[in-house]
Amino acid sequence: MKVYIETYGCALNRSDEALMRESITGKGHVLVNDPGDADAIIINTCTVRLDTEYHMVKRIRELYKLSMEAGKKLIVAGCMARAQPYTVSRIAPGASLLSPQNSPRVVEVLEAPGRVVMINGVRARDRIGVYVENRVAPIPVQEGCLSNCSFCISRHARRVLVSHSIDAVVKAVGKAVRDGAVEVQLTGMDLGTYGMDLYRARRLPDLIRRIVENVRGNYMLRVGMINPEHLRHILEDLVKVVADAENVYKFLHIPLQSGSNRVLKLMRRNYTVEEYLEMVDRVKSSIPEVSIATDIIVGHPMESEEDFAETLRVIEEAGFERVHLAGYSMRPLTCSAAMQQLPTSVRKERVLKALRVVEKVGMRVRARYVGTSVRCFITEHTGTWVCRLTNYIPVVIRGGAGSTLDYGKWVEVLVEEATFFDLRGRLP
Ligand code: SF4
Known part of the structure; x- marks a missing residue:
């Protein structure tokens, strides 16, 4: 066939x-x-x-x-x-x-x-689909979610928590690296829950440790999204392994979703803004030059002007390296869909306003690199070579054509310019 x-x-x-x-x-x-x-x-x-x-x-x-x-x-x-x-x-x-x-x-x-x-049934443990695309390999380490966010439909599609065993993940990462991956991304719906079904404990830090100890090769490991609700239980151990392991990007993706405690409650996120910021402070004080990405939803049902303003304030003050900003989108089977919705015009206007703040903060955060020489790891070629700082910020290398640059090489780059998305520079 x-x-x-x-x-x-x-x-x-x-x-x-x-x-x-x-x-x-x-x-x-x-x-x-x-x-x-x-x-x-x-x-x-x-x-x-x-x-x-x-x-x-x-x-x-x-x-x-x-x-x-x-x-x-x-x-x-x-x-x-x-x-x-x-x-x-x-x-x-x-x-x-x-x-x-x-x-x-x-x-x-x-x-x-x-x-x-x-359409019924649970995922088979330890069967991991490995693929390498443009020298990057996302490796799913778990599926399923133990939270109950009121806006999310994905948990209906991938509800039951199934973690793949540490041995199976180590094997999958090894295969990806042998297949040519220079960047391995540990992915899942919430990496903070990794292991709770299988080991009755949150084992993400152990998983990272075992990967870096057992998979030799020229690659960098990126850790995927961790819900703050679970992060707080593994925070100390996680920051230690991320800070210590040489081939783990100093990068964490911790979705905040809203800067208003009232909206977080409506969203059924089980943390407060203050608790979130405390965790971010702890991460920043333990991992030098760490970068933090977050997810923000604006225009959630019943989000007031004050709630929205609080979200903007937190985005400004926390200085995230990357914000995945989304306007609220109504999904079937979710509690948020049953709440009083905001007019479309209000949602759109808030997305545009928030985008301007996100851009301004992104520029500010990246501008500090301009004029400095940075060490970075080449992971992409999209017409020109692109490398990543150890904290995952991308750097576009100007005029690298004809040089000996290649995937998986560490290079020094002199940063000339910062944009909202990336840094741009030249080989010295
Ligand atoms: S983004 Fe969500 S809904 Fe889309 S494929 Fe992934 S898990 Fe499914």
Whole structure:
């Protein structure tokens, strides 16, 4: 059978695609790059925001039409299949459904004569889909979430906590490095919960330690998102391992979501702004030059002008290196969807206002590097070489063409300019 796969969304979905590819080719089927050439089409969906959902619906309709006209099988996989099976069945009634957790079983759906709905079940532990793209390898170490945020739909798609064992993750990282990865990203829905299901303890710091002790090679490790609710339990151990390990980026992604305690309560985030800032202070005082990324949602239902102003104030004062800013997006199956919504115009206006503050802070934080010489690690080539400081800030290298630069090299760069996204400079 010739099979075409199209994937949307985050690293977890990409890893599920890797699992599907492995199963499909393992059974002698062939992957193709054009849906027109395929006997079966798989769309691996994401549903994190309303605009993503609209895009998915449009694409599923197109592929369904193609599959109906040409007698091809259509499989809707990924988060939408699990969280919104009724929506998918309404727009593509003949399509099969495959939840993220069942990705390794894709061949059963492919080879079945008719429509199959496989959306229940829990992820198999220790089956990790490894892929390396542009020398970067995201490695999922856990799936599932123990929190209950009122705005989030993803937990309906990937609810149950399944941590892969330390041994399995070490093996997956080793494979990625042997396959050429110079940057390994530990990913998951909340790395702070890593191990709670398997070891009855939060074991992220141990996991990092075991990786750096056992996987030799020329790579840097980036630690993914950690909910503050769980971070507080591993904070001391985590800052120690991140500060000590040479090949771990001095970078942490700790989502704040709102600078207002009232909104945090509405969002059911189990921490206060003060507790969050205390953790950030502790991280900063323990890891020199650390950079912290955060997520902020503005325009959540019932967010007042004062709440919004508090969020802006925290963004200014905390001096985050990177802010993933999003306007609130109403999602089905969530409590926030049942709350009094703000008018669209207010939400849009707040996103624009917040964006200006985020840009200003980003510029301020990065400007301190201008005129200095920095040591950085080359991880990307997008027309020009791009390297990362040990705290993960990217530096675009000007005029590096024709030099001996390569992936995985450490270089000194003289920083000439700071932008909102990155630094730019030259080899001395
Ligand atoms: S986990 Fe969230 S971001 Fe990732 S594919 Fe699913 S809905 Fe999209």
